[in-house]
Amino acid sequence: MYRFNISAPGxxxxxxxxxxxxxxxxxxxxxxxRTRLSFASLPPRVVPKESIQLNFSSxxxxxKIPLNSLLLxxxxxxFNRQRPLFEIYNQVKNYVQMLSGCSxxxxxxxxxxxxxxxxxxxxxxxxxxxxxxxxxxxxxxKVLTELPFGYGLASSSSFVVCLTACxxxxxxxxxxxxxxxxxxxxxxxxxxxxxxCDEKIYNNTMCPIDIFVTIKGGIxxxxxxxxxxxxxxxxxxxxxxxxxxxxxxxxxxxxxNLENRPDLKSVLDSINxxxxxxxxVFEKMKNDTVNxxxxxxxxxxxxxxxxxxxxxxxQGLLKVxxxxxxxxxxxxxxxxxxxxxxxxxxxxDDYILILLPPDIAMDYLDKFINVLESRDxxxxxxxxxxxxxxxxxx
Numbered sequence: 001m002y003r004f005n006i007s008a009p010g011x012x013x014x015x016x017x018x019x020x021x022x023x024x025x026x027x028x029x030x031x032x033x034r035t036r037l038s039f040a041s042l043p044p045r046v047v048p049k050e051s052i053q054l055n056f057s058s059x060x061x062x063x064k065i066p067l068n069s070l071l072l073x074x075x076x077x078x079f080n081r082q083r084p085l086f087e088i089y090n091q092v093k094n095y096v097q098m099l100s101g102c103s104x105x106x107x108x109x110x111x112x113x114x115x116x117x118x119x120x121x122x123x124x125x126x127x128x129x130x131x132x133x134x135x136x137x138x139x140x141x142k143v144l145t146e147l148p149f150g151y152g153l154a155s156s157s158s159f160v161v162c163l164t165a166c167x168x169x170x171x172x173x174x175x176x177x178x179x180x181x182x183x184x185x186x187x188x189x190x191x192x193x194x195x196x197c198d199e200k201i202y203n204n205t206m207c208p209i210d211i212f213v214t215i216k217g218g219i220x221x222x223x224x225x226x227x228x229x230x231x232x233x234x235x236x237x238x239x240x241x242x243x244x245x246x247x248x249x250x251x252x253x254x255x256x257n258l259e260n261r262p263d264l265k266s267v268l269d270s271i272n273x274x275x276x277x278x279x280x281v282f283e284k285m286k287n288d289t290v291n292x293x294x295x296x297x298x299x300x301x302x303x304x305x306x307x308x309x310x311x312x313x314x315q316g317l318l319k320v321x322x323x324x325x326x327x328x329x330x331x332x333x334x335x336x337x338x339x340x341x342x343x344x345x346x347x348x349d350d351y352i353l354i355l356l357p358p359d360i361a362m363d364y365l366d367k368f369i370n371v372l373e374s375r376d377x378x379x380x381x382x383x384x385x386x387x388x389x390x391x392x393x394x
Contacts (some may be wrong), residue, residue: 002173005394006037008161010147011154011213012241012384013346013351015314016275022268025275026210027282029237029384030217033318035145036394039166054104054120055142059112059149063104064182067138070095074125081129088129089200092121097294112149116159119201123163123193127189131171141166148243151386152346156202157194157210161391164194169393180393191215196201222280229279231286234385235299236306238356242342243378244327245350264321271317281306297359304357307342311355315343328352331377338368 010031016024016384044050050067074094083091089208096117100108107113120141128135143162147155165182168190172179191211199207209222218232315332318324328344331352335342342354356365365381372379 001045001172002042003040004038004166004173005033006039006162006165006169006391007394008158008165008214009034009217009389009392010158011210012351013152013352014219014384015310016271017280017314017318017344017346024268024272025221025223025228025279027275027278028213028220028222029234030219030386030388030389031147031153031241032198032236032383033146033153033241033380035143035147035155035162037144037162037166038042039139039170041139042137047138050138053140054117056116057141058145059110059111059116061104061106061113061116063099063102063106063117065099065102067135069098070121071135074128075135079377083129085126085196085200088125089203092118092125095121100330115201119156119160119197120163122201123160124167127164127167127171127193131168132167132174133171134174151350153351154206154210154214156204157207157214158200160194160197160202161190161211162216164190164197165391165393168193182391182393186268187391188217202299208238215391217391218385219282231282231385232390233387234282234389236352236386237299237384238358238360239382239384240340240342240354240356240365241345241380242331242352242353243350244325244331244344244353244373267317267320271314274313274317278307278310281310292320299358301358304355308355311341311343311353312336315341318344320390327377330375331372334371334375335368338364338371340368 010033012031014027014029016026018150052065052067052070053063054065059287067083072248074091095112099106099117106117127133137158143159145152145155145158147158149155168182168186169179179186195207195211198204198211204210206225208225209220211229212227212230213220216230216232218230218234220227221229281303285299288300315328318327324344331354332342335354340354341355342352344349345353369379369381
């Protein structure tokens with residue numbers, strides 16, 4: 001019998017936002033709004049009928065699947081450890097279509113329900129085949145996330161990373177290996193499995209970067225969806241995350257066509273330079289932390305003004321590109337009235353990141369949150385980075 005918990009963060013864009021058709025240098029950070037998974041396997045014959053129980057409460061999905069159906073479908077007549085991944089994926093899609101009659105509330109017409117089950121069984125079968133997981137009795141998997149779905153905060157990546165880390169650890173435990181954190185080689189294998197699943201099932205165009213940030217945590221610098229540099233175990237950065245859409249009347253179709261707008265090149269160059277300037281600041285912050293040989297809970301106060309100014313400039317440039325909208329502009333203006341700076345978490349979604357001073361007074365912050373809530377904007381206090389910011393065993 002095994003019991004353990006896994007968690008993984010989300011992701012936000014800090015500077016140099018990803019924009020289709022551009023080749024910007026971008027800076028992303030792990031977001032400490034986490035997906036949490038609990039796993040429990042039961043000894044054989046504890047229950048009358050062995051089953052797989054899934055509870056994905058964030059999407060209101062509960063289902064109890066007879067274990068025998070899984071074993072018959074994947075481990076008897078169809079068992080083939082050398083089967084190509086795309087064949088396993090197609091086989092899983094067919095299997096998931098058959099689960100509508102199982103106990104629970106699975107709704108095949110609910111896209112989140114269906115994709116979550118496809119991700120779950122794709123990862124389970126692939127890892128079971130390759131890592132020899134022996135599935136002989138009931139097990140229970142529960143997943144809860146703080147990340148909203150579909151808003152560019154890497155919710156799908158966080159979900160598949162948790163699933164992959166769960167099945168990977170299960171395989172290790174069956175081999176007598178009891179890790180309390182994942183070594184680099186394990187993280188690489190988790191990244192490979194999770195990347196295929198996130199790209200294949202969720203069609204995530206930012207898959208490599210989203211997966212890397214949710215696994216490693218900290219700050220990642222990338223260009224054209226390829227990683228250039230990372231800062232792990234980076235000090236906590238306090239932020240306020242604000243949902244900017246309070247009704248259905250906001251035009252979200254704000255994608256720009258760079259081929260038809262050559263005049264925007266100077267704006268993109270400015271965003272690129274801003275991103276590179278932020279990297280210089282992070283380098284100095286990291287060096288200062290190493291030089292004093294201490295682990296900081298929050299980043300040094302002396303760097304806040306530089307990062308806040310870069311945040312203000314980045315949002316201003318997004319506004320020039322016409323990828324912002326009136327609610328985003330209003331939230332950033334309200335932040336400036338309270339001597340704070342905010343920006344969109346990327347160029348196409350609906351969340352605003354407001355950078356907070358490390359020593360901000362909580363009563364002052366609460367008053368600002370009340371101002372936002374009076375305008376029907378929902379705000380959440382959270383952090384970026386931190387010492388244990390990536391995927392982990394809890």
